Amino acid sequence: MSVAEAVQAGTLPGRVWFYSNYHCNLACTYCLTESAPSARRRVLAPATIIELAGQARRLGFTDLGITGGEPFLLPSLPELLTELAQVLPTVVLSNGTLFTEARIARLAPLAGLPLAIQISLDAPDPERNDELRGPENFAKVAAAVPQLVRAGIRVRVATTVEPDRLDEADHARLCELHRSWGVPDEDHLVRPVIRRGRADESGMGVVFDHSQIPAELTITADGSFWSPFGPTVRQGRLDTDLLLTRTVDPLSRPAEALLALVGGLPAGADAQIGIR
16 A cells, blocks of 8 residues: 555545754743753754655645744744645644744745644643743733734644643633634644653653554654654653654655554554644
Protein backbone atom coordinates (compact mmCIF):
# COMPACT_ATOMS: atom_id res chain seq x y z
CA MET A 1 0.00 0.00 0.00
CA SER A 2 1.33 3.44 -0.93
CA VAL A 3 1.31 6.43 1.42
CA ALA A 4 -1.46 8.04 -0.65
CA GLU A 5 -3.59 4.88 -0.47
CA ALA A 6 -2.99 4.57 3.28
CA VAL A 7 -4.01 8.19 3.88
CA GLN A 8 -7.11 7.80 1.72
CA ALA A 9 -8.06 4.61 3.58
CA GLY A 10 -7.54 6.24 6.97
CA THR A 11 -4.73 3.85 7.86
CA LEU A 12 -2.26 6.72 8.09
CA PRO A 13 -3.16 10.22 9.30
CA GLY A 14 -2.88 12.82 6.56
CA ARG A 15 -1.00 15.51 8.46
CA VAL A 16 2.77 15.96 8.51
CA TRP A 17 4.15 17.97 11.44
CA PHE A 18 7.28 20.12 11.46
CA TYR A 19 9.08 21.24 14.62
CA SER A 20 10.18 24.61 13.30
CA ASN A 21 12.26 25.33 16.42
CA TYR A 22 12.67 24.36 20.07
CA HIS A 23 13.18 27.70 21.85
CA CYS A 24 10.31 29.69 23.35
CA ASN A 25 9.69 32.95 25.19
CA LEU A 26 7.75 30.99 27.86
CA ALA A 27 8.61 27.96 30.01
CA CYS A 28 5.27 26.20 30.54
CA THR A 29 5.09 23.73 33.41
CA TYR A 30 4.06 20.78 31.21
CA CYS A 31 6.06 21.56 28.05
CA LEU A 32 6.89 18.46 26.01
CA THR A 33 10.19 19.85 24.77
CA GLU A 34 11.41 21.79 27.84
CA SER A 35 11.22 24.87 25.64
CA ALA A 36 12.28 28.16 27.21
CA PRO A 37 14.24 31.29 26.24
CA SER A 38 17.48 29.45 27.03
CA ALA A 39 16.61 26.22 25.18
CA ARG A 40 18.80 25.12 22.29
CA ARG A 41 17.07 26.43 19.16
CA ARG A 42 17.42 23.47 16.77
CA VAL A 43 15.70 25.29 13.90
CA LEU A 44 14.42 23.65 10.72
CA ALA A 45 15.36 25.91 7.81
CA PRO A 46 12.32 27.41 6.07
CA ALA A 47 13.62 26.17 2.71
CA THR A 48 13.75 22.63 4.12
CA ILE A 49 10.18 22.87 5.41
CA ILE A 50 8.92 24.15 2.05
CA GLU A 51 10.73 21.43 0.13
CA LEU A 52 9.44 18.66 2.42
CA ALA A 53 5.91 20.12 2.33
CA GLY A 54 5.93 19.79 -1.44
CA GLN A 55 7.12 16.21 -1.13
CA ALA A 56 4.34 15.55 1.40
CA ARG A 57 1.73 16.71 -1.08
CA ARG A 58 3.18 14.56 -3.85
CA LEU A 59 3.21 11.52 -1.56
CA GLY A 60 -0.49 11.97 -0.80
CA PHE A 61 -0.50 13.70 2.58
CA THR A 62 -3.33 16.19 3.02
CA ASP A 63 -2.34 18.67 5.74
CA LEU A 64 0.64 20.32 7.42
CA GLY A 65 1.32 21.33 11.02
CA ILE A 66 3.96 23.69 12.44
CA THR A 67 4.90 23.48 16.12
CA GLY A 68 7.81 24.19 18.42
CA GLY A 69 8.97 25.84 20.73
CA GLU A 70 7.23 29.02 19.75
CA PRO A 71 7.19 29.21 15.94
CA PHE A 72 6.49 32.95 15.88
CA LEU A 73 9.95 33.61 17.32
CA LEU A 74 11.24 32.87 13.82
CA PRO A 75 11.47 36.17 11.90
CA SER A 76 10.43 34.66 8.56
CA LEU A 77 7.44 32.67 9.84
CA PRO A 78 4.66 34.87 8.36
CA GLU A 79 6.09 34.47 4.88
CA LEU A 80 6.75 30.75 5.42
CA LEU A 81 3.12 30.20 6.46
CA THR A 82 1.87 32.00 3.36
CA GLU A 83 3.91 29.64 1.18
CA LEU A 84 2.88 26.51 3.09
CA ALA A 85 -0.82 27.32 3.00
CA GLN A 86 -0.58 27.37 -0.78
CA VAL A 87 0.90 23.86 -0.73
CA LEU A 88 -1.52 22.19 1.73
CA PRO A 89 -3.92 23.30 4.48
CA THR A 90 -1.78 24.27 7.47
CA VAL A 91 -2.16 24.73 11.23
CA VAL A 92 0.48 26.50 13.32
CA LEU A 93 0.61 26.24 17.11
CA SER A 94 1.40 29.32 19.21
CA ASN A 95 1.31 30.57 22.79
CA GLY A 96 -0.34 33.77 21.52
CA THR A 97 2.02 36.25 23.19
CA LEU A 98 3.91 37.68 20.21
CA PHE A 99 1.14 39.15 18.06
CA THR A 100 2.09 42.80 17.83
CA GLU A 101 0.26 45.03 15.36
CA ALA A 102 3.26 44.83 13.04
CA ARG A 103 3.29 41.03 13.07
CA ILE A 104 -0.46 40.81 12.50
CA ALA A 105 -0.05 43.16 9.52
CA ARG A 106 2.56 40.77 8.10
CA LEU A 107 0.03 37.94 8.48
CA ALA A 108 -2.55 39.76 6.33
CA PRO A 109 -1.77 37.63 3.22
CA LEU A 110 -3.05 34.59 5.16
CA ALA A 111 -6.63 35.87 5.19
CA GLY A 112 -8.73 33.49 3.14
CA LEU A 113 -6.00 30.86 2.84
CA PRO A 114 -6.49 27.36 4.33
CA LEU A 115 -4.53 28.12 7.49
CA ALA A 116 -5.36 28.24 11.20
CA ILE A 117 -3.38 29.61 14.12
CA GLN A 118 -3.97 27.42 17.16
CA ILE A 119 -3.45 29.38 20.37
CA SER A 120 -3.16 27.87 23.83
CA LEU A 121 -5.43 28.94 26.70
CA ASP A 122 -5.67 26.57 29.65
CA ALA A 123 -8.02 28.26 32.12
CA PRO A 124 -10.81 30.85 32.01
CA ASP A 125 -9.05 33.21 34.42
CA PRO A 126 -5.57 34.82 34.38
CA GLU A 127 -4.37 33.44 37.71
CA ARG A 128 -4.70 29.73 36.90
CA ASN A 129 -3.74 30.08 33.25
CA ASP A 130 -0.62 32.12 33.94
CA GLU A 131 0.47 29.82 36.77
CA LEU A 132 0.86 27.07 34.16
CA ARG A 133 2.09 29.14 31.24
CA GLY A 134 3.72 32.38 32.33
CA PRO A 135 3.04 35.99 33.40
CA GLU A 136 0.56 37.98 31.29
CA ASN A 137 -0.11 35.03 28.98
CA PHE A 138 -3.88 35.27 29.48
CA ALA A 139 -4.00 39.02 28.80
CA LYS A 140 -1.89 38.71 25.65
CA VAL A 141 -4.03 35.89 24.28
CA ALA A 142 -7.20 37.83 25.05
CA ALA A 143 -5.83 40.78 23.10
CA ALA A 144 -4.42 38.79 20.16
CA VAL A 145 -7.26 36.42 19.27
CA PRO A 146 -9.88 39.07 18.39
CA GLN A 147 -7.33 41.00 16.33
CA LEU A 148 -6.42 37.90 14.33
CA VAL A 149 -10.09 37.07 13.78
CA ARG A 150 -10.76 40.62 12.57
CA ALA A 151 -7.82 40.24 10.18
CA GLY A 152 -9.64 37.32 8.54
CA ILE A 153 -7.37 34.60 9.95
CA ARG A 154 -8.89 31.43 11.35
CA VAL A 155 -8.03 30.93 15.03
CA ARG A 156 -8.40 27.77 17.08
CA VAL A 157 -8.13 27.76 20.88
CA ALA A 158 -6.46 24.75 22.53
CA THR A 159 -6.94 23.96 26.22
CA THR A 160 -4.43 21.52 27.71
CA VAL A 161 -5.44 20.19 31.12
CA GLU A 162 -4.73 17.53 33.68
CA PRO A 163 -7.30 14.70 33.53
CA ASP A 164 -10.54 15.60 35.34
CA ARG A 165 -9.30 19.13 36.17
CA LEU A 166 -11.60 21.01 33.79
CA ASP A 167 -15.08 21.02 35.30
CA GLU A 168 -18.26 21.99 33.48
CA ALA A 169 -18.23 25.52 34.87
CA ASP A 170 -14.66 26.16 33.71
CA HIS A 171 -15.41 24.69 30.30
CA ALA A 172 -18.48 26.89 29.98
CA ARG A 173 -16.48 30.01 30.90
CA LEU A 174 -13.78 29.13 28.38
CA CYS A 175 -16.42 28.70 25.71
CA GLU A 176 -17.97 32.05 26.56
CA LEU A 177 -14.53 33.63 26.14
CA HIS A 178 -13.65 32.13 22.78
CA ARG A 179 -17.12 32.78 21.39
CA SER A 180 -16.83 36.44 22.44
CA TRP A 181 -13.56 36.59 20.50
CA GLY A 182 -15.15 35.16 17.36
CA VAL A 183 -13.87 31.57 17.71
CA PRO A 184 -16.67 28.99 17.20
CA ASP A 185 -17.11 25.86 19.32
CA GLU A 186 -15.71 23.58 16.63
CA ASP A 187 -12.41 25.46 16.89
CA HIS A 188 -12.04 24.92 20.65
CA LEU A 189 -9.95 21.83 21.42
CA VAL A 190 -9.49 20.23 24.84
CA ARG A 191 -6.63 17.79 25.21
CA PRO A 192 -4.81 16.13 28.12
CA VAL A 193 -1.36 16.90 29.45
CA ILE A 194 0.94 14.10 28.25
CA ARG A 195 3.55 12.85 30.71
CA ARG A 196 6.65 13.59 28.68
CA GLY A 197 9.21 16.35 28.85
CA ARG A 198 8.76 18.83 31.69
CA ALA A 199 5.41 17.24 32.66
CA ASP A 200 7.22 13.97 33.38
CA GLU A 201 9.60 15.70 35.79
CA SER A 202 6.68 17.19 37.75
CA GLY A 203 4.49 14.06 37.64
CA MET A 204 1.78 15.65 35.52
CA GLY A 205 -0.34 14.17 32.78
CA VAL A 206 -1.33 10.93 31.11
CA VAL A 207 1.06 8.05 30.49
CA PHE A 208 0.48 6.46 27.09
CA ASP A 209 1.70 3.73 24.79
CA HIS A 210 2.73 4.81 21.29
CA SER A 211 -0.17 2.85 19.79
CA GLN A 212 -2.62 5.11 21.65
CA ILE A 213 -1.70 8.29 19.77
CA PRO A 214 -2.15 9.07 16.07
CA ALA A 215 0.87 8.10 13.98
CA GLU A 216 1.35 11.59 12.55
CA LEU A 217 4.68 11.84 10.74
CA THR A 218 6.76 14.48 12.54
CA ILE A 219 9.90 16.10 11.17
CA THR A 220 12.53 17.81 13.32
CA ALA A 221 16.12 18.97 13.05
CA ASP A 222 17.04 15.64 14.72
CA GLY A 223 15.11 13.30 12.41
CA SER A 224 11.57 11.95 11.99
CA PHE A 225 9.28 10.70 14.73
CA TRP A 226 6.06 8.71 15.22
CA SER A 227 4.09 11.70 16.48
CA PRO A 228 4.47 15.34 17.58
CA PHE A 229 4.60 13.79 21.07
CA GLY A 230 7.74 11.92 20.00
CA PRO A 231 10.65 14.41 19.85
CA THR A 232 10.32 15.38 23.51
CA VAL A 233 13.06 16.46 25.88
CA ARG A 234 13.70 15.45 29.49
CA GLN A 235 16.47 16.99 31.57
CA GLY A 236 17.95 18.44 28.42
CA ARG A 237 18.12 15.14 26.51
CA LEU A 238 16.10 14.27 23.43
CA ASP A 239 13.82 11.22 23.77
CA THR A 240 14.42 8.74 20.96
CA ASP A 241 11.91 6.02 21.88
CA LEU A 242 9.59 7.24 19.09
CA LEU A 243 12.33 8.03 16.57
CA LEU A 244 11.67 6.65 13.09
CA THR A 245 14.65 7.74 11.01
CA ARG A 246 17.48 10.23 11.22
CA THR A 247 17.00 10.89 7.50
CA VAL A 248 14.12 13.20 6.55
CA ASP A 249 14.89 13.93 2.88
CA PRO A 250 13.50 12.34 0.83
CA LEU A 251 10.34 12.38 2.92
CA SER A 252 9.34 9.05 1.41
CA ARG A 253 11.87 7.29 3.65
CA PRO A 254 10.35 8.22 7.04
CA ALA A 255 6.84 8.06 5.57
CA GLU A 256 7.36 4.47 4.47
CA ALA A 257 8.96 3.59 7.81
CA LEU A 258 5.91 4.97 9.63
CA LEU A 259 3.51 3.19 7.30
CA ALA A 260 5.27 -0.13 7.91
CA LEU A 261 4.85 0.29 11.67
CA VAL A 262 1.22 1.44 11.45
CA GLY A 263 0.39 -1.57 9.32
CA GLY A 264 1.28 -3.81 12.24
CA LEU A 265 -1.16 -2.22 14.70
CA PRO A 266 -4.51 -3.86 15.47
CA ALA A 267 -7.61 -2.03 14.29
CA GLY A 268 -8.89 0.46 16.84
CA ALA A 269 -5.59 0.80 18.71
CA ASP A 270 -5.45 4.54 18.10
CA ALA A 271 -7.11 6.32 21.03
CA GLN A 272 -6.88 9.71 19.30
CA ILE A 273 -4.90 11.46 22.02
CA GLY A 274 -3.17 14.05 19.93
CA ILE A 275 -2.38 17.53 18.82
CA ARG A 276 -5.14 18.20 16.31
